Structure formats: C-alpha cells, structure tokens
Amino acid sequence: xxxxxxxxxxxTEMTDGKRYMKLRHxxxxxxxxxxxxVLAGRLSKLFERDSHAGPDxxxxxxxxYFDTPYDKALREKMDGISRREKFRLxxxxxxxxxxxxxxxxxxxxxxxxxxxxxxRDQAQALLAGELALPPADEPLLLEFYSxxxxxxxxxxxxxxxxxxxxLFEPGNVRITLDRxxxxxxxxxxxxxxxxxxxxxMDPFTVLEVKYDEMxxxxxxxxxxxxxRQASACSKYALCRRFD
Numbered sequence: 255x256x257x258x259x260x261x262x263x264x265x266t267e268m269t270d271g272k273r274y275m276k277l278r279h280x281x282x283x284x285x286x287x288x289x290x291x292v293l294a295g296r297l298s299k300l301f302e303r304d305s306h307a308g309p310d311x312x313x314x315x316x317x318x319y320f321d322t323p324y325d326k327a328l329r330e331k332m333d334g335i336s337r338r339e340k341f342r343l344x345x346x347x348x349x350x351x352x353x354x355x356x357x358x359x360x361x362x363x364x365x366x367x368x369x370x371x372x373x374r375d376q377a378q379a380l381l382a383g384e385l386a387l388p389p390a391d392e393p394l395l396l397e398f399y400s401x402x403x404x405x406x407x408x409x410x411x412x413x414x415x416x417x418x419x420x421l422f423e424p425g426n427v428r429i430t431l432d433r434x435x436x437x438x439x440x441x442x443x444x445x446x447x448x449x450x451x452x453x454x455m456d457p458f459t460v461l462e463v464k465y466d467e468m469x470x471x472x473x474x475x476x477x478x479x480x481x482r483q484a485s486a487c488s489k490y491a492l493c494r495r496f497d
Contacts, residue, residue, distance in 0.1 A: 258348070260311060261328070261433070262443075265495070276458075277364035277365060277366045278365055278465060278466055279363075279364055279366060279463035279466070280365040280462065281462070281463045281464075282460060282462050282487040283460070283461040283462075283487065284455075284459075284461075284462065284487045285458065285459050286310055286458060286459050287457040287458070290433070290459040290461075292463070292479040293408065293431070293477065293479060294418060294431055296476055297420045297429060297476060298485075300394060300420075300422075301420040301421060301429065301473075301476075302420065302421050303418070303419065303421075304419035307418070308347075310478065312416045312417055312418040312433075312496075313347055313416070313419075314346065314347055314348070314414065314416055314417070315344065315346055315415055315416075315417050315432075316413075316414045316444060317342045317343065317344045317410065317412070317413045318342060318343045318344075318411070318412050318413075318441060318444040319340060319411050319413065320340070320341045320408060320409055321340070321408070321410045321411075322405045322406045322407060322408075323408070327339070327340040328494055329492060331490070331491050334348065335368050336362050337359075337360065338360050339357060339359040339360075340357075341356070341357050341359055341398055341401070341407060341488065342358070343372075343377055343444065344356055344380070345353055348447050350371050350374055350445055351371055351374060353371070353374060353377050354369045354372070355372050355394065355395065356368070356369040356373075357394060357398070359427055369394070370394045370395060372395075380402075380409070381409055381441050381444070383408070383461070385398075385399055385430045387399060393430065400473065409444075410441075410494070410497075411490065411493045411494055411497070412437055412438030412440075412441065412444050412493075413436075413489050413493045414433055414434070414435075414437070414451055415433060415435040415436065415460075415489065416432070416433045416434050417433075418433070419431075422470065422472070422473055424467055424470050425465045425467070425470045425473070426462070427463070427465045427469070427470065427473050428463075428464045429458050429463050429476075429477060430461070430462045431460075431461055433488065434456065435453070435455040435464075435489055436454060437455050438450055438452075439452070439471045439496075439497050452496050454493055454495070455492060460489060461477065461479075463477055490494075
C-alpha cells in the first residue's frame, strides 16, 4: 500500500458566508485480519492511543446515517461525485446521553466535519420526524432541518463498529482501525445496546488515516501494508447492502 504525502496546499469550505473551515486529507483501506494484527502491533509501539480507549485499547462507535428517499448520499458516493455530504447521529461506547449530530462533507477528495451535541430527546424527535424548527443561532441544526423538509432526509442505517485509534501530533494525524462492522435493521437499533446487528465485513478491517497538510514520513512508513492501495471504502455504503 503506497501512501503519498500531500503538498502543503490546503482547501477550505465557506460554512456561513464569513467563516472558513479547513479540510483534511483522508485515506481509507480495507485490510485483512492478519494485516490488522501486524499493523496494530506496529502502531502501538510508535504512537499514543486515543484517550477514550478502554482496557483493550478500543472503543465502540454507533452511528445513524440519514439519506433521501432516492439515496442521494449513497448514489453520490458510489458514483464518485467529488463534492458531497452526509448527515449522521453518533455516540461512543454505551452512553446514549451524549449524542452528536454531524455533517461530514468531501470536496475534491478532502474531508471536513461539522458537529453539534444534541439531547436524546432531540435525537428521538429526529427518528420520529418531529424535530422542531431550531433557533437562528444554530446553523448546523437549521441546515439539517431545512434538508429534512426540502430533501426529505430520513434515518436509513445504523452502523456500529469497534475502533482502535492512534494519534501523532505533527500533522494532526489520526489513524483508526475499525473492526467488527455491523448494521442494524431498524433506526431504533441506534439506541439499543442489545439489538441483533448483522456483521457486514468479517474478517476485514477498515484502516483510515486522516491528516492536515502533509503526512509525516514516520506515519507513511508505519501504515505500509504490502500490495494495498488507497480505495473508496465507505462503512455506510457497506451497510446499505443489507437493506
């Protein structure tokens, strides 16, 4: 797997006509369980783990993705549209009291994310299609509300996996290994810890590398997996196969 360092040029997105958001590089790879085992051992010797990790070095991520009746987000991903976005709710571990609404977007192969914490009551209202009009000082909620009304965004798929994450401060690098990717059959599975989820990728792992302007050489060398190339590997798209 060859991972090329990027140039120092950065890309930004105008978020509200005045403020600009810096975008990050993102590379994804699908690797085997043996490759995962070797890579995780190497990374643990070189980089610090995410502070949210449990005793085994990992933590659970649960997301609920939204899409239109015509699967706009999914189709744009599959068609390789260079400028696209998707919305999701997300929490970590089993704490459903701390939920975030996130908008993830891509522009020309680079990625960015905007997020805001919401209450469980607000999340339940979203699932029921009863979200009230947000106040004017909540731009992300207002945008999401307008697209629920205009594009008919609705909850589509629950995605859950176990993540092991490593950090490297120079370049603001984050390396993640996402394992046991599984999906729920109902949006209500988002809140259910004991819901029966379908395993979608075993025995594979999704490796992601995110960084700012340039990928440090030590990271580029550490994440090498012979014969692997960067590829489009969307956990949302993988889980939608089980609709």
